[in-house]
Amino acid sequence: MVNRVRRLSLATVALTSAALVIAGCSSTPDGGAAAEDKVITWTNYQGGDANAKYKEVIAAFEKANPGWTVEQQNLAGDGTYSKIVTSQIQANKAPDLVDVMVADIPAMVDAGMLTDLSDESWAARQLPAVESYAESTTGGSTYALVTGLDVIGVYYNKDLFNDAGVEVPTDWPSFETAVKTFRSDGITPLALGGKDGWPINVQMQLMAANLLAGTAEPDELTSGETPYVDSVAWNEVLDDAIGLVADQAYDPNVLGIDWPTSAADFAAGKSAMLIMGSFGLPAIRQANEEMNLGMFALPYGDSGSPRAAVGYGTFIAVPTNATQSEGAKKFLDFLTSDEEYPSFLKAAAQFPSLEGAPFEAFDESATEIAKTVQSDSFEYNSSGGLNNAAVQAIASQQFQSLFNGTGSPRSVLEAFDTAIAQAK
The missing domain is CATH 3.40.190.10 (Periplasmic binding protein-like II)
Incomplete structure (x- = not known):
């Protein structure tokens, strides 16, 4: 709503005040x-x-x-x-x-x-x-x-899934199998704007949050109490990320593709999936309003069933x-x-932040995952890593090193520990 600023002259204020006194301020x-x-x-x-x-x-x-x-x-x-x-x-x-x-x-x-x-x-x-x-x-x-929730998950092209006979993955092995199936069919499994850096951060933070949500480790990592190199969760995340690179889950030129291009490529059917928050939906729909689009929770971790990662509005x-x-x-x-x-x-x-709230999907892609948000969701900012300003400053560059082969899980995590130490 456009701001309405009441501009009253001193005379008007005086008259109003007098009127209130006479009226007894009902x-x-x-x-x-x-x-x-x-x-x-x-x-x-x-x-x-x-x-x-x-x-x-x-x-x-x-x-x-x-x-x-x-x-x-x-x-x-x-x-x-x-x-x-x-x-x-x-x-x-x-x-x-x-x-x-x-x-x-x-x-x-x-x-x-x-x-x-x-x-x-x-x-x-x-x-x-x-x-x-x-x-x-x-x-x-x-x-x-x-007021509402953003959801971070996996957008997917329903038509490509149907054509390839791929079911929505419900655990990490089936997710990896889907990646290999699409690659063998000549379709890029995962769209990613690696050039911009932050889309990689979204994926890494989502994976880590699946393992760390509800534990004491995020605060310990953020404060520097627990070194990153000693984090079992973060070592597992980076090992699995390298596994996706090895399985050719991304475009060979992933570090040369920016976010808008990755969204457009996904919308054009050049890739089957896109790990992103619901805040990325406008870019997808702008590129293809008619896309048969769905969204599922990233099936990472040992929770038994996929959980929805949510960010606060x-x-x-x-x-x-x-x-x-x-x-x-x-x-x-x-x-x-x-x-x-x-x-x-x-x-x-956005999605409801309240239990049992009626929900009218703002997009067809929101329908499926909305049920998971209500039944089993966790806070996306539970990764215990990108919450630290010192780590945020170098995260994109460090994660990018895993994609071009110049870095390793240990080198990335050591860089995080050094950044925190220097910031103190």
């Missing part, structure tokens, strides 16, 4: 302020197309609640955002709703800046994978709504000194209601 039935003041302010870092997903739900909220309006302030999502929001709250000029970075939540909670939302009806319905953020950041209390919190805190909670209840949540998720192209 309250609303739900305990809010008078009708003239029933404005929910919302500071976020998602402008333009990224913010369009809120347009319909805000309009629906205002229609269903006459007298209430929602005004958004869109700030740049750069390094200054958190400082600006913190300053607003500290200066007692807090918005009623605020998008928060998950890394900022612990400090903001310790400083008493955010309202505990654990008793809200939607909080009791959070998926286990979503509750894990609360457990790891605040000891279990919920201080923000995770936006975190929306209510500052403790918000003027319209009850109105803010009212809006979050409205957004997560069974009547409104499905249409919001469709506009956001």
Whole structure:
């Protein structure tokens, strides 16, 4: 929604104040302020197309609640955002709703800046994978709504699978068999934008998270307490990644292909699968709207059945000194209601963060994996590696070395350990 900034002259402010005094500042039935003041302010870092997903739900909220309006302030999502929001709250000029970075939540909670939302009806319905953020950041209390989930998995060309007689893999051996089958048929098994680096990071992090989610090792690796060279999980991931290279799972020129080209090649039927997050869907559909597309959870690890890796969408919190805190909670209840949540998720192209939430697939590819998200999902950022800034800075280059034959699992992991040590 386009921000609506009310510009009142000093004279208007004076007249309004006088009118309120005369009227006795009447309250609303739900305990809010008078009708003239029933404005929910919302500071976020998602402008333009990224913010369009809120347009319909805000309009629906205002229609269903006459007298209430929602005004958004869109700030740049750069390094200054958190400082600006913190300053607003500290200066007692807090918005009623605020998008928060998950890394900022612990400090903001310790400083008493955010309202505990654990008793809200939607909080009791959070998926286990979503509750894990609360457990790891605040000891279990919920201080923000995770509006929806991105899913990181394997996009696949259903037509190519049918033509090759390949079933959706349910374990790593069957995934490797699928790779060999497509290669023998002259089809590149896995599209990958190796030139850009980050798509390789997505695959490596997904594989590692499958092994490390729910263990203590991610924090130990991130802090440097456990050396990467001693990580059984990461050694296994890199060994298997080299195995995929040896099986010719990728285009021979994989390090010369960027992300947009890999998405276009996949959409054109030049490759059978693409490991990517749901955030990569627009690039695929832009290249081929009619593609018979599916998505399955990467069957890696020993969980017994494939689990869906999820990434958190936006975190929306209510500052403790918000003027319209009850109105803010009212809006979050409205957004997560069974009547409104499905249409919001469709506009956001995300999956539900709440158990049992109705879901209208934003794309046919989302239908299959949505069931796995609800039944068995885990946090994608559980890899214990790319969460460390020092490792992030060198990860792409190190992973690329496995593809051109200049690196080994040990050399990659030693480089990670050196980077962490130097950053201290």
